[in-house]
Amino acid sequence: MAKTIGVGVIGMGWMGELHSRSYTQVPIRFHEAVGQPKLVVCADEFEHRAEHAQRLYGFEKRTTDWRAVVDDPSVDVINLTTPNHLHVEIAEAVAQAGKHLLCEKPVGRSPQETARIARSVEEAGIISHVGFNYRWIPVLQYTKQLIDDGRIGAITHYRGGFLEGYAANPHAMLTWRFLKDIAGMGVLGDMMSHSLDMAHMLIGPISEVVAQKETFILDRPQSVAGEGTHFDIREDGPRAQVENEDYVSALLRFENGARGTMEACRVVVGEKIALMFQINGRSGAFHWHLERQNELEFYEMDDKDASNDGYRHLLSGPQMPFHSNFNPAEGLQISYDDTKIIEAHQFLEAVAEGRPSEPGLPEALRVAEVAAAMQRSWESGSWEKVTPISQ
Ligand SMILES: NC(=O)c1ccc[n+]([C@@H]2O[C@H](COP(=O)([O-])OP(=O)(O)OC[C@H]3O[C@@H](n4cnc5c(N)ncnc54)[C@H](O)[C@@H]3O)[C@@H](O)[C@H]2O)c1
Structure with a gap:
């Protein structure tokens, strides 16, 4: 039986618009989908961007305050498409609120920030998904x-x-x-x-x-x-x-x-x-x-x-x-934008069925661990093992 999932999108630039468009396409492209999105609220620090997105994609509400999205009782999942510096603070607030998170890559500004978000997602037991959409081609x-x-x-x-x-x-x-x-x-x-x-x-x-x-x-x-x-x-x-x-x-x-x-x-x-x-x-x-x-x-x-x-x-x-x-x-042909529709579908299905979604924060953490090893290698000039990130 279909399950309606309230969606909030934060950051209405290129990705925020694309993710919003993708949610609207999920019921059209995936007829049998259990997770059916309802676009509840979009947020951007610039009112004109939030207003534009609301008008185009049919969000019920708009705001310039991302906290209003996290606090909104009709929002079940939060789609995080701001620049990277806001990912830790917003993702931690999402985890604390017990809502589910679709976060754009690379997740944190640094491997350590990605590890921090991975930990709060795991501790809160929420479902996460990361925007590595090329996988879905x-x-x-x-x-x-x-x-x-x-x-x-x-x-x-x-x-x-x-x-x-x-x-x-x-x-x-x-x-x-x-x-x-x-x-x-x-x-x-x-x-x-x-x-x-x-x-x-x-x-x-x-x-x-x-x-x-x-x-x-x-x-x-x-x-x-x-x-x-x-x-x-x-x-x-x-x-x-x-x-x-x-x-x-x-x-x-x-x-x-x-x-x-x-x-x-x-x-x-x-x-x-x-x-x-x-x-x-x-x-x-x-x-x-x-x-x-x-x-x-x-x-x-x-x-x-x-x-x-x-x-x-x-x-x-x-x-x-x-x-x-x-x-x-x-x-x-299948297009770049189509991969984002598949991504939104994969995430919503996982949320509707209450199971982990992949690639989620654990997979982003594996990527971050390799990035951290590369950064160490820039300094040492030598081979570096990929190891867990200490915080
Ligand atoms: N998966 C992909 O292929 C892909 C492609 C591009 C970008 N990305 C990722 O998506 C994220 C966003 O990138 P983008 O290209 O859409 O950036 P962008 O600059 O086009 O959009 C970011 C939006 O966030 C808004 N914003 C900034 N501060 C905010 C705040 N405090 N509250 C609410 N909104 C705020 C900005 O006004 C802007 O509209 C980044 O993490 C980036 O790495 C992924």
């Missing part, structure tokens, strides 16, 4: 099935990356993402967290890393809070210092013995949104790239007939998880 869920079915054998290599040029222009604005007080980590939190979650989901935990970082563009034009997006360009006005890393790369050792590499950058020239992986096992391999997110290159070794040796090109289709929630045809 049907082709990736299918890749996971093929790996688990042993189709490429034991994994030997993993090469992951997330290369974007959104800040490649030196006149790209200094939004909160470049500031330590608000974002915390640079690409290690913002982009590599997605790659790490993907690697963990596909082949399992990373045990050891050696990493490097760089900031290639040292200052940028200042932005105005409440205006525009982090894709905006401005050639005049005052500039200020970039405070976190543009680039991170690492060598990886996985618990299962696989070896790997990972690279993330926000200022690379040429690449638009190169989230990708190449995975090799003892009897097969995969290539995948977000710019062709509905396509998978799949290689299976055939000892009996090597005459047509090579990768097969698979397209997203109804045989893959979630594809048919969007369309019935093989090869028709």
Whole structure:
């Protein structure tokens, strides 16, 4: 039987709007869903953003005070899409109120903040979910099935990356993402967290890393809070210092013995949104790239007939998880926004059924532990083991 779940969304920027839109789509895309969202209240510190979101997505109420969302008795789950510096305070208030939490990645500004939120979520016994939405691309869920079915054998290599040029222009604005007080980590939190979650989901935990970082563009034009997006360009006005890393790369050792590499950058020239992986096992391999997110290159070794040796090109289709929630045809495209609808659905189903949701804070904590090891490696210049985070 369907269960209505009252939703409050805090932070009505890019993600807040996308999450809100996604909740409205859950009943349309997932007809059998048990968890049915009711958009109760949206909050933004800027009234015009809250008003805009209320009008577009049909929230019953709006506010400029996030505490009013947490305190609202008709709100069962809170969707946290503010910049990272507010995540600890709001997530702890949500946990104390005994409500459930969908928090955007990287969760905390630092691995330690993520660990702190993970602990309060665990102590309160609430259900959590984290916005690692790329996981939900049907082709990736299918890749996971093929790996688990042993189709490429034991994994030997993993090469992951997330290369974007959104800040490649030196006149790209200094939004909160470049500031330590608000974002915390640079690409290690913002982009590599997605790659790490993907690697963990596909082949399992990373045990050891050696990493490097760089900031290639040292200052940028200042932005105005409440205006525009982090894709905006401005050639005049005052500039200020970039405070976190543009680039991170690492060598990886996985618990299962696989070896790997990972690279993330926000200022690379040429690449638009190169989230990708190449995975090799003892009897097969995969290539995948977000710019062709509905396509998978799949290689299976055939000892009996090597005459047509090579990768097969698979397209997203109804045989893959979630594809048919969007369309019935093989090869028709699933979009980035669709992955957020799947994410909202997964979270609401877990809440409706009173069970843990994945990826939740435990999975975000695994990612944060790898990030902490990379940060230690920046200092030591050596291999660092992935260990629990001490607070
Ligand atoms: N999963 C993904 O693919 C993805 C993509 C982009 C961003 N994110 C994450 O989502 C979060 C938000 O990013 P964004 O790009 O939407 O940022 P954004 O700057 O577009 O939006 C943030 C919003 O929060 C509001 N806000 C700030 N302080 C507030 C307060 N005290 N109370 C209420 N609202 C407040 C801002 O006014 C703004 O509207 C970040 O944690 C980011 O890392 C995830």
